[in-house]
Amino acid sequence: MDRNDLSPAELRVWQAFPKGAFVDFRPDGDQEGAQNAVQNAAQGADWGPERTVRAEVLRSLLLNGPLEDGEIPSLDVAGARITGTLDLSHGSVDHAIKLTACYFENTPVVYASRLRQLHLSRSVLPGLAAATVQVEGMLKLSDCRFHGYVRLGGARIEGALFLNRAEVVPPDSEWPAIRLGHAAIGDNLYAPGLRVHGEVLLTGASVAGSVTFDDARLRHPGRAALDAQTVTVGNDFHMRRVRTEGWVGLRGARITGRLDLSYAHLSNPDGTALRAGSSTIGELWLRKGPLIEGTLNLRRAQIDVLFLEPEVVPDQVYFSGLTYTTLTPHEPAERRLPMLDRDQDGYLPHNYEQLSAAYLRVGDDHAARAVQLAKLRRHRRTLPRYGRVWGLLQEVTVGYGFRPMFAAAWLLSLFAIGSAAFAVHHPSPLKPEEAPDFDPAFFTLDLLLPVISFGQEGAFDPTGWQQALAYTLVISGWLLATTVFAGITRTVSRQ
Template sequence: MMIDELTVAERRVWDAFPRGVAVDFRADGDEDAADGESWGPERTVRASVLRTLLLTAPQEDGEIAALKVSGARITGVLDLRYANADSVVRLSHCFFEREPDWSGAQLHYVKLNKSVFPGLRAPRMRVDGSLRMTDCRFRGPLRLGGSQISGALYLERAELTAPDADEPVLQLGQTEIGDDLCAPGMRARGEVRLSDATVNGTIKLTDADLSHPGGTALRGERLKATSDVLMRHTRVRGRIDLRGARVEGRLEMSYARLSNPGGTALRVSSGVVSELWLREGSRMEGVLNLRRSQIEVLFLEPEMLPDEVLLNNLTYTALMPHEPAEQRLPMVERDGDGYVPYSYEQLTEAYRRIGDDDAARRVQLAKQRRHRATLAWYGRLWGHVQDATVGYGFRPLRAAVWLLSLLAVGSVAYGLHHPPPIKAGEAPTFNAVFYSLDLLLPIIDFGQERAYAPVGWGQWLSYVLVITGWILATTVVTGVTRTVSRQ
């Protein structure tokens, strides 16, 4: 490019570049770059001029070249495809008429704060430092898939929209970020894609607003984060899909509002998460899917539970906060897969680890009652008998109450009307209490039952006592066996 072809505004940028001097075209520091379409030639710079500067990199002895421009209207396509530019690029408060194309470019340090773009195409880009796009507005997709950013990626309060609803507004699939992904307050109207991305730091989406109703608002299959993923106060309309994600720190959604009616609101299936926090937020609208995940600490407040959850093969070590079993049981009873014994066992173990054996027994009792509904009619009948008598072995005191009640009935009935002896003169002295015990306890023999034979209604009463005794004995033994096997 010939230097005599430059406009006055372009010459200012050209002359400042070798010395790394900043050029600010703004008349007012509070100007909105969205008004850049109306800016005149006095602050218009062709993208080809910027490209020539970055690729030819004119130098002055003792100076460090840098492209530092604020408040410019940039016309044409800033084409840096597969270019290698060592100079610092700082284009803040700028208005880009056309989408820059930085595919495969190798850049040193890029700062684009408070600029407006029709989109940015930069897949497989490499940035040796940080990439700053704070307060930027993208009216088309921000494509960074497969890029490598050695430092941090800053998207604080960025706004992303796209005319094509089927294309993600932020594409970070297979991107590797050496430090944090810092995007608090980001506003995205469309899908944010983090599939197969690696973030060697914290992902900060605090107070973000992600909206893609009926679709996926945040897609992060196989996302790897070596620290926390923070989504405090985040508002999400659409699905969050973190299937197969690996989060070595805390996945926190405190005070978040997750809404995807008729679909899945949050999916963290087949993942490994150190801590998952769902607390202090509004009730989730949509399905919560945690199938096959491994979570060390599950901080889940019952108030956030949606109507349907999927917990099959979910493994967690600690469940917080500590709540009574009645508050936790809806978590396993709302499972969309139906009766899942494993979910009850996980909840039972969580209570046992903190020494709450009573809550653990309540969960096991609820498990048996849920299982009963899956049986044939005769299985359900036998289950009702076990439940009413001894609570499937988890309420052993009920057996004592039943035995004492039946013992009292038998003692009074046979005390008033002695059954006749089988062999007169050989029978021991009749005792109504021990005779009733002989009938009720199948493994104890006081010699009364063998010596006396009731007739009439007394015979029918003896049948009832014998049958009831066997039922009580069987259910008690079943409960004891279950307890021993667990221990």
């Protein structure tokens, strides 16, 4: 490009490039804060020629700019109005690109290009077309304001990706507002305070470090606010104090560290608020936040530490196949059991076994027994009528084997009633000359105990109301003996 065709502003940039010198067109220079810089950049359409640089000039510099021996060239400009389209698609740029607090007239295009470093922080842009871009260093989009789509699908970023406090407001919701599907990030994805009106797509992405969405606001009502299915995160995934309108999808995700949703407000009232089925997560924290507005889906998830507060759990959940090693904070079983009753898949024994095992691991045998008892009660409601009657009998007599003292109390009560009743009026002997002396206590025991015999039952013949009482004792004895045996068998099998 002929230097005689350059404007004074463009000549400043051209002369600074070989030495990597910084060119600042802002009246206030670096003294303005990030928010002020963005607000000022939003007025970039009104900037005059003294702050205007053509995109073709920048492209010429980056691809074939002048060099000086002993100097490291770079494009480092702030506060410029960039007209035209900066198109570096399929190009290879060996110099750092820093265009901060700038106003872009058109969307920069770096599709399938190879860059050393790209820094667009605090700029205002119509969008960014950077699918399959390769960045050897960092990609910084901090405090940027996008009025269109940010396309980074399939990008390869060896350093970190910064989207902290960025705002993305596309004209419609036809496409994801931020597309990072199948991108590979060698360091962290750092996006606290991100504001997005539309979908953030992270499907199939890989992040070697941590993902941070703390204090982010993701708004896409009724649709995907964050779709991160099959994402792989080498460290933690932070979403503290995040607010979402729309569903958050983490199905099949692999998060080595912690998925932290502390103080998060998840809202999708007419559907699923959080989908994390079939995921593998080191720690999942759902704590200190309001009630999830929508369904919580953790089907077939594998979690080492599940930090789940009952106050956060919504009315509809899917816990089928959920496995976890540790459940915290420690809560009474009465606080945890209602969560299992809300499972939309119905009665699932596995859910109760998982909860009972979690209590056993921390030595709370009482809570574990309460969970097992609740499991049998829930199962009873799924049985036909005769099964429900039999189950109810086992509960009131021996507490399904978890409360064996119930049977002892019933037996003692019936023994006392029978002994008193038969002591008042002795039944007549069947063979007076052969009958032993009548003993009301052992006669009652003969009726109650179906196997043991003391020789009293076969020698005497109660009549009238005593006969009805005898039949009641015999039937009760058989039922109690059967339920006691079933309870003992269940207790031994648990041991």
